[in-house]
Amino acid sequence: MSTVSAAFERAAAENRAALVGYLPAGFPTVPGAIAALTAMAEAGADIVEIGLPYTDPLMDGPVIQEAATRALAGGTRVADVLHTVEAVAGTGVPTLVMTYWNPVDHYGVAAFARDLAAAGGSGLITPDLTPEEAGPWLEAAAAHDLDRVFLVAPSSSPERIKLITSACGGFVYAASLMGTTGIRDAVGAQASGLVRRIRESTSLPVAVGLGVKDRSQAAELAGFADGVIVGTAFVRKVLDAPDPAAGVAAVRDLAADLAAGVRARAGHRASATSSNL
Numbered sequence: 001m002s003t004v005s006a007a008f009e010r011a012a013a014e015n016r017a018a019l020v021g022y023l024p025a026g027f028p029t030v031p032g033a034i035a036a037l038t039a040m041a042e043a044g045a046d047i048v049e050i051g052l053p054y055t056d057p058l059m060d061g062p063v064i065q066e067a068a069t070r071a072l073a074g075g076t077r078v079a080d081v082l083h084t085v086e087a088v089a090g091t092g093v094p095t096l097v098m099t100y101w102n103p104v105d106h107y108g109v110a111a112f113a114r115d116l117a118a119a120g121g122s123g124l125i126t127p128d129l130t131p132e133e134a135g136p137w138l139e140a141a142a143a144h145d146l147d148r149v150f151l152v153a154p155s156s157s158p159e160r161i162k163l164i165t166s167a168c169g170g171f172v173y174a175a176s177l178m179g180t181t182g183i184r185d186a187v188g189a190q191a192s193g194l195v196r197r198i199r200e201s202t203s204l205p206v207a208v209g210l211g212v213k214d215r216s217q218a219a220e221l222a223g224f225a226d227g228v229i230v231g232t233a234f235v236r237k238v239l240d241a242p243d244p245a246a247g248v249a250a251v252r253d254l255a256a257d258l259a260a261g262v263r264a265r266a267g268h269r270a271s272a273t274s275s276n277l
Contacts, residue, residue, distance in 0.1 A: 024051030026076025044259025089120030123147030218261030
């Protein structure tokens with residue numbers, strides 16, 4: 001069992017959803033990102049996503065784009081991302097890299113898988129890689145026991161969902177909204193239906209992302225999803241902080257609040273599960 005799968009199993013055993021938190025490497029600096037991600041893990045994140053900054057982040061909203069731009073301007077490279085993975089994985093929290101495919105392809109797929117595994121990474125989330133084009137990555141991931149996480153959109157057909165989930169390992173990433181990432185005032189109405197449709201095709205945990213900003217939204221998603229993914233809200237805390245130390249503190253506070261949120265619906269989840277037996 002992978003470390004990611006084990007994290008979801010631990011959360012399920014507690015009748016709650018897992019909290020998955022995201023920040024890009026190198027933002028605001030390489031050490032600053034490590035400090036913030038470590039604080040996130042210590043405050044209750046079950047799984048951590050480390051973003052690999054990219055020059056053309058088409059699926060990211062303005063907040064994450066700004067963070068990636070600052071990280072690149074500061075000289076962040078793939079080696080820094082792997083260094084960040086190594087440092088954060090040292091906390092014992094499963095650590096994934098979220099990246100567009102071009103940097104991995106440029107680095108060399110087999111070499112990236114090797115170096116990610118050596119750094120203690122658990123796998124990749126690849127938002128712009130389709131299963132049809134993922135052969136080299138699936139082979140490299142299998143060789144190094146890395147999870148491969150693909151995204152399912154609300155518009156995906158049953159056939160498409162079956163294809164995507166068959167290529168996944170660790171969990172399935174359900175994008176609850178169409179469009180770019182970013183904080184939303186309300187959770188996408190399609191989220192629960194999408195989770196239900198995904199579960200018709202796989203027994204893997206399903207985590208919902210794109211838009212979660214606070215404890216109440218985390219609790220809402222935790223009522224029907226296996227995992228709650230939060231990215232933009234964490235990045236916003238660092239962007240708005242007057243200094244790096246304040247950013248780390250803000251990330252820690254948000255992680256603790258969200259961790260309480262995914263636990264708030266534990267009783268509801270237990271009741272719902274019992275009623276379906």
